[in-house]
Amino acid sequence: MPELPEVAALTDFLAGHLRGAVVTKVQLVSFAVLKTADPPFSGLEGRTVTGVRRFGKFVSLEADGLYFVFHLARAGWVRFTDAPTGIPLRMGKGHLAARLSFSSGTGPLGLDLTEAGTKKSLAIYVVRDPHEVPGIAALGPDPFSPGFDVDALAAILAASSQQIKGVLRSQSVIAGIGNAYSDEILHAARISPFAIARSLDRDAVRVLYDAIHSILGTALREAAGKAPHELKDTKRSHMRVHGRTGEACPVCGDTVREVSFADTALQYCPGCQTKGKILADRRTSRFLK
Template identity: 60%
Template sequence: MPELPEVEALREFLDERLAGRVVAAVRPVAVSVLKTYDPPLTALEGRTLAGTTRHGKFLAVSAGGLYFVTHLARAGWLRWQDTLPEAPPRPGKGPLALRFALQDGGGFDLTEAGHQKRLAVYVVHDPAEVPGIARLGPDPLAPEFDEAAFAALLAGERRQIKGVLRDQSVIAGVGNAYSDEVLHAAKLSPFALAANLDAEKTARLYAALQTTLREAVARNHGLAAGLLKAEKKSGLRVHGRTGEPCPVCGDTVREVSFADSSLQYCPTCQTGGKPLADRRLSRLLK
């Protein structure tokens, strides 16, 4: 799933390529992709594009008083093409969900792999009209998001810190992968209760959040859209690396599985050497 660093890189990538160009057509291919109907997609045709902004994991392209907004969800991606095929896209079994064509022949496709179709597109007068954007918490890279603001968000949170970091209404843009990375860098258990973190642990977590996200954004700077997935994977230290040695201490990276996701962590770095219970595996063994 694209998270804040990858979406920020896509914002930068699109900002450089779309500003000043004119929309020819926006053609949905998957029935599930379009979440709004008024204004229609055809209202974008002939409009001159301006800047692209990021709102958590959402991208919003300004188009002459309207906004084309998309959320790539778990398996979506953006594929840029300097020259799009002349023939209009046809619905089928492939991953193509929508084509965004420019009058000079370029543009991009939105694709989504897998059977669960969650990629979303909106056409609105203001990005805040998108329900997911309206619910977003603060952006962790915003200048005003200091340690005091972070501590205030955690106060009273009786949930596990892993879930708090992933909750878009608390902090915008952090998903499953980077929450694993942040907790590993902070040397905290993903099951620790957010409200129970003392001042020292909160400071450590805030520093890890800032460093992890900013370093990932810096690694992605200037990369083409097609290279971002590989860059993300190469930069991860524990997420997706079950069974591999921890790059910090050499212990084996462990996993806890849930119904539709999993988390990875290092017992030595994060839980005092104690493996966390994998509830799904425990049920299978009964």
């Protein structure tokens, strides 16, 4: 799933290539991805792209007062081309969910939204204000917003009886962090993913705050300037524990372990994060409900 660093890089890329371009056609291959009816998606046609902005893990293209907003979810991605073919699309075929065509000063441009896998969660909205999108309206603070300091994080954690892994992933609490970067942040902070948020003392909160900015900041710098097709590999190449089950931790040498859930999994290092304790895999836990 693309998270804050990849979505930020994608937003910058699209802004650089699409600002000033005119939307010539919007085609939906799967109408299930469209979550709004008014205004109609065809209302974007003929409008000029005036800006592209990120809200958490949402991308918003502004076109003369209308907004095309999308969330790529777990398996969604984009394909951008400056040499579109113009071949008519067929409904329900392949991984393609939607296509936007543009005319620009340099020629035609194309933007495809794709989604692999069987669980379809990619979402598209056409709205008059991005905050009409429920997911955007409910977002918590961005980690790099001016008001997100150590005190703000401490207040968030003090109010939560959830495990810290879930708190970091909750978009209504902190915007932009997903499964992969929460694993990396907790590893850098040497905190168990099962630690209860409000149990962290002030020193641990400071370490966690610094880890959030260090991990995300490094990822932002690595992703900056990359084309969309390069971003996934860039993300994977810098992971220390996420997706590294069975490998040696690069910090302490212990074996990276995994805890699996119904539709996802987390990775952690026992040596760095749990004082050597192996966390119970929720698939086999008798406490799973």
